[in-house]
Amino acid sequence: MASKRVSSSYSDTVTAARGRTAGSVSGSTSYSAGVTHRTGASRTGTTTGRPTSATGQDYLTGQYATTTASRPRTARPGTARPRTGVSTLGAENQEIVCAISESRGISPIVGLSFVNLDTGEAVLSQISDSQTYVRTIHKLLVFNPTNILVVASAASPKSKLFSILEDSLDDMDSIITLLDRRYWSENAGLDYIQQLAFAEDVEAIKTAVSGNYYAVCCLAAALKYIELGMSKTFPYRSLRIKYEPSEGSMMIDLSTMKALELVQNLTKAKSKDCLFGLLNATQTPMGGRLLRSNILQPLTDRDTLGTRYDALEELSTKEEMFFAVRQALKPFLDVDRILTQLILVPAQPSLRDTEQAVNNVIMLKQFTSLIRPVFEALLGSRSSMLLEVRNLCSSENVDPVQNLVNEVINEDTTYASQPLDLRNQRTYAVRSGVNGLLDVARQTYKEAMIDALQHISDLSEEHDLPLQTKFDNTRQFYLRLHAEDLAQRTLPAIFINVYRKKDNVEFQTLDLLKHNQKISDAHTEVILMSDKAVQELILAVREHMGSLFKICEGIAMLDMIASFAQLVTSQDYVRPQLSDTLAIRAGRHPIREKIQDTNFIPNDVYATQQKRFQIITGCNMSGKSTYIRSIAMMTVMAQIGCFVPAQYASFPVIRQLFARISLDDNIEANASTFAAEMRETAFILRNVDGQSMAIIDELGRGTSTRDGLAIAIAIAEALVESRALVWFATHFRDLATIMAERNGVVNLHLVINNADQDRLEMLYRVSSGAVEEEHYGLKLAKVVPLPTDVIEYAEMVSATLERAGKKKARASLAVVVARKRKLMLNLKEHLVQAKDSQMADADLSQWLRDLQREFVVRMSALEEEEREIREGVVRDEEMEGSELQSVREGTAETESTIRPGTRGSVVESREHAGGFVEDEAVERMEIDSTSEDMLTVQHTRSESISAR
Numbered sequence: 001m002a003s004k005r006v007s008s009s010y011s012d013t014v015t016a017a018r019g020r021t022a023g024s025v026s027g028s029t030s031y032s033a034g035v036t037h038r039t040g041a042s043r044t045g046t047t048t049g050r051p052t053s054a055t056g057q058d059y060l061t062g063q064y065a066t067t068t069a070s071r072p073r074t075a076r077p078g079t080a081r082p083r084t085g086v087s088t089l090g091a092e093n094q095e096i097v098c099a100i101s102e103s104r105g106i107s108p109i110v111g112l113s114f115v116n117l118d119t120g121e122a123v124l125s126q127i128s129d130s131q132t133y134v135r136t137i138h139k140l141l142v143f144n145p146t147n148i149l150v151v152a153s154a155a156s157p158k159s160k161l162f163s164i165l166e167d168s169l170d171d172m173d174s175i176i177t178l179l180d181r182r183y184w185s186e187n188a189g190l191d192y193i194q195q196l197a198f199a200e201d202v203e204a205i206k207t208a209v210s211g212n213y214y215a216v217c218c219l220a221a222a223l224k225y226i227e228l229g230m231s232k233t234f235p236y237r238s239l240r241i242k243y244e245p246s247e248g249s250m251m252i253d254l255s256t257m258k259a260l261e262l263v264q265n266l267t268k269a270k271s272k273d274c275l276f277g278l279l280n281a282t283q284t285p286m287g288g289r290l291l292r293s294n295i296l297q298p299l300t301d302r303d304t305l306g307t308r309y310d311a312l313e314e315l316s317t318k319e320e321m322f323f324a325v326r327q328a329l330k331p332f333l334d335v336d337r338i339l340t341q342l343i344l345v346p347a348q349p350s351l352r353d354t355e356q357a358v359n360n361v362i363m364l365k366q367f368t369s370l371i372r373p374v375f376e377a378l379l380g381s382r383s384s385m386l387l388e389v390r391n392l393c394s395s396e397n398v399d400p401v402q403n404l405v406n407e408v409i410n411e412d413t414t415y416a417s418q419p420l421d422l423r424n425q426r427t428y429a430v431r432s433g434v435n436g437l438l439d440v441a442r443q444t445y446k447e448a449m450i451d452a453l454q455h456i457s458d459l460s461e462e463h464d465l466p467l468q469t470k471f472d473n474t475r476q477f478y479l480r481l482h483a484e485d486l487a488q489r490t491l492p493a494i495f496i497n498v499y500r501k502k503d504n505v506e507f508q509t510l511d512l513l514k515h516n517q518k519i520s521d522a523h524t525e526v527i528l529m530s531d532k533a534v535q536e537l538i539l540a541v542r543e544h545m546g547s548l549f550k551i552c553e554g555i556a557m558l559d560m561i562a563s564f565a566q567l568v569t570s571q572d573y574v575r576p577q578l579s580d581t582l583a584i585r586a587g588r589h590p591i592r593e594k595i596q597d598t599n600f601i602p603n604d605v606y607a608t609q610q611k612r613f614q615i616i617t618g619c620n621m622s623g624k625s626t627y628i629r630s631i632a633m634m635t636v637m638a639q640i641g642c643f644v645p646a647q648y649a650s651f652p653v654i655r656q657l658f659a660r661i662s663l664d665d666n667i668e669a670n671a672s673t674f675a676a677e678m679r680e681t682a683f684i685l686r687n688v689d690g691q692s693m694a695i696i697d698e699l700g701r702g703t704s705t706r707d708g709l710a711i712a713i714a715i716a717e718a719l720v721e722s723r724a725l726v727w728f729a730t731h732f733r734d735l736a737t738i739m740a741e742r743n744g745v746v747n748l749h750l751v752i753n754n755a756d757q758d759r760l761e762m763l764y765r766v767s768s769g770a771v772e773e774e775h776y777g778l779k780l781a782k783v784v785p786l787p788t789d790v791i792e793y794a795e796m797v798s799a800t801l802e803r804a805g806k807k808k809a810r811a812s813l814a815v816v817v818a819r820k821r822k823l824m825l826n827l828k829e830h831l832v833q834a835k836d837s838q839m840a841d842a843d844l845s846q847w848l849r850d851l852q853r854e855f856v857v858r859m860s861a862l863e864e865e866e867r868e869i870r871e872g873v874v875r876d877e878e879m880e881g882s883e884l885q886s887v888r889e890g891t892a893e894t895e896s897t898i899r900p901g902t903r904g905s906v907v908e909s910r911e912h913a914g915g916f917v918e919d920e921a922v923e924r925m926e927i928d929s930t931s932e933d934m935l936t937v938q939h940t941r942s943e944s945i946s947a948r
């Protein structure tokens with residue numbers, strides 16, 4: 001319906017656009033002229049790229065303006081560049097226009113279209129999102145657009161999406177622009193696809209976007225804005241249009257990206273100590289960009305990952321091929337940008353554009369000449385991805401373009417990075433003969449150059465000064481002298497425009513300025529005379545843009561894989577398997593192991609549905625965070641096609657990754673930290689599902705121990721229910737006790753060596769069960785210089801409290817039954833794995849025998865325990881001391897009568913403690929009782945589940 005409402009006036013516009021784009025470069029002018037009544041005001045802003053921000057006035061519709069004008073951060077200058085580059089994720093500065101629209105409903109459907117003006121690429125996406133728009137925001141964060149176009153009506157009254165967008169602006173480098181609804185037109189979007197997509201892609205894209213109405217409308221809005229608002233147009237068959245389904249990638253929210261330091265180090269934004277920094281050994285800008293976007297949205301398609309692993313394996317095992325590829329990739333410039341500049345038509349070309357066009361053609365020539373070495377480097381490749389890149393680089397794709405270039409450009413013209421060299425290359429780029437007067441102009445250029453250099457050499461002799469000849473694009477030729485060379489002399493008056501730069505003095509002469517002008521005029525003449533030939537060449541090359549962009553993509557992919565290969569060959573990494581089980585042998589934290597001086601201790605990880613919720617306990621600094629972070633990082637690495645730091649690794653495909661990590665190392669986290677962590681956790685709980693992974697560190701630290709524990713338990717319960725794979729690092733030992741019997745829960749701890757009474761040695765080794773060492777606080781205190789008598793007193797108090805608080809949790813029938821059930825389920829899971837296993841027969845049968853033995857031993861023990869309970873045998877060896885008697889009396893009747901904070905015990909413990917830390921004593925007792933309460937609830941719950 002909406003498309004019908006906007007179609008009439010809009011399709012006229014598109015028809016006009018079609019007439020133009022199908023034609024030639026000049027077409028853009030005629031089209032723009034056709035809408036002068038709308039764009040007139042923007043003419044002066046042609047190069048600004050920010051039509052609304054300068055004035056806040058809409059000249060397209062009279063209806064849109066930057067909505068965030070009142071926000072200081074959006075009050076930007078009217079130029080599109082340079083961008084601040086301060087986005088949270090440190091994204092590269094690129095000019096990206098995004099249009100967004102949605103269908104409102106319980107689960108909103110959001111259409112997005114990103115048009116990148118630097119790389120000539122349009123990415124369409126349509127997302128079924130939740131009420132928090134988490135996926136939409138994720139996409140926006142990944143692309144970090146310059147400008148987000150929103151349907152004007154969404155701003156008043158503000159839609160939920162609009163408010164969320166505004167809130168997320170701080171994490172992006174974007175401004176919001178409102179645009180009239182009529183620009184969101186499906187027909188116009190489809191027309192654009194028909195006109196602008198490369199011929200070979202049109203049908204595939206149309207199929208991919210069919211049914212994705214909102215995404216297509218957004219493409220129309222973004223392209224229309226670029227045309228009318230920014231005065232830039234994409235000619236016929238020049239845009240790479242892609243549809244990116246949101247299901248194809250892992251969703252990672254912003255706080256997870258930050259917490260895991262995926263693309264930026266938390267403490268030092270410029271540091272390379274982040275996953276991107278670790279993996280980025282790419283040699284081309286395209287490769288680097290591809291890597292970054294992969295890290296932020298890892299793949300979920302097993303087949304594609306498989307082809308990446310194959311390619312990486314091949315590159316990392318064939319040394320010669322690897323070095324040849326790296327060598328071949330080294331000289332590539334930013335081809336995406338070059339190709340895009342070749343297709344983007346400036347509305348009113350300036351002399352600078354004309355000059356840049358020659359530069360672009362020279363860069364294109366260099367690009368085409370670099371493709372063959374890549375093809376040759378890949379000779380003998382076997383993996384499908386490397387073969388595909390090789391085919392893309394074959395002469396059949398490159399020769400047609402190379403022949404076109406060679407017809408116009410001199411054979412020995414090459415790209416040069418130094419401005420003077422590049423100017424010379426530009427001057428001699430076009431073959432003589434294309435214009436009779438070109439050679440005359442070149443002669444003038446040459447003579448002017450000789451005169452200028454002669455003038456400099458004369459000056460040097462006349463004034464007896466070792467003058468250095470320098471050149472830059474603004475001053476052109478100028479002279480430089482080391483300050484010391486002037487000694488006691490003053491600079492002769494002939495030298496003007498004098499600047500002091502550190503130890504150097506820079507200047508010119510009036511004659512040199514004249515020479516500069518003469519050279520510049522001659523150069524301009526050459527460029528203008530070359531222009532026609534250059535523009536014709538560009539037009540002819542555009543026919544081949546599709547294959548050139550594909551080659552460029554292939555090279556980016558090769559670069560990324562070669563970058564991985566560089567890492568995996570220098571470190572000890574392993575190819576991951578993709579399966580239903582997460583199993584890692586001797587896994588390491590990829591960044592920690594690189595940056596820390598001491599040896600990194602590897603650890604194992606094993607998680608299935610039966611072991612999906614893993615509680616990690618251990619004392620401070622024992623390595624809990626490092627362990628759980630390493631799991632998330634290795635998962636990301638595996639899902640971008642990289643190998644992982646382990647001896648063996650297998651991963652299930654994870655579709656959503658969450659990390660809630662306390663970034664505040666201060667143990668006494670405050671209330672605002674607590675509020676933030678609760679917000680983040682609520683976000684996780686709302687979105688987590690059975691295909692998610694979550695790592696949670698130190699939850700509930702910012703509140704009282706009891707509340708913290710209660711919250712941690714409630715959240716843990718919800719996470720267990722979600723069936724996600726969760727690692728939950730905590731200081732709450734009671735959490736481990738309470739959750740222990742819950743199906744799917746595993747307790748792990750970080751081992752410490754406490755053989756020495758006064759020392760605590762971290763072993764950084766993960767072991768099963770919850771942590772037992774309880775006095776690590778005191779041991780750590782001994783390391784710092786606290787007075788001995790204070791420590792002795794603290795030890796005495798601690799021992800008293802411990803005795804008071806320690807009562808053995810009576811093994812109830814429910815607990816034993818739950819344990820037996822868990823054992824059975826574990827056995828079943830192992831047997832299913834054995835059925836699908838690819839182990840050798842002999843190994844398998846040995847493994848099954850071990851499994852059987854272990855099962856029988858454990859089951860017999862449990863049955864024995866059950867029998868004892870049934871016969872009413874209650875052992876209670878550890879209960880001692882009169883103060884515990886009261887606890888027992890208070891709890892002995894039935895489990896359901898246990899009440900938090902049994903007062904009798906508290907009074908006793910206070911006396912023992914001599915009034916010291918009495919509040920803590922109260923709390924400790926309360927927790928112990930609370931734990932037991934919860935344990936009872938827990939068992940009731942698991943019994944009811946098992947009954948079901």
Ligand SMILES: Nc1ncnc2c1ncn2[C@@H]1O[C@H](COP(=O)(O)OP(=O)(O)OP(=O)(O)O)[C@@H](O)[C@H]1O
Pocket residue numbers: 596598599600601602618619620621622623624625626627764
């Ligand atoms: N596997 C390991 N091998 C070697 N060193 C390690 C390992 N894991 C952690 N470490 C070292 O121990 C330090 C503390 O690790 P981490 O922050 O993971 O501990 P934690 O238990 O989470 O601490 P806290 O409870 O105080 O947050 C790290 O900075 C690192 O230097």
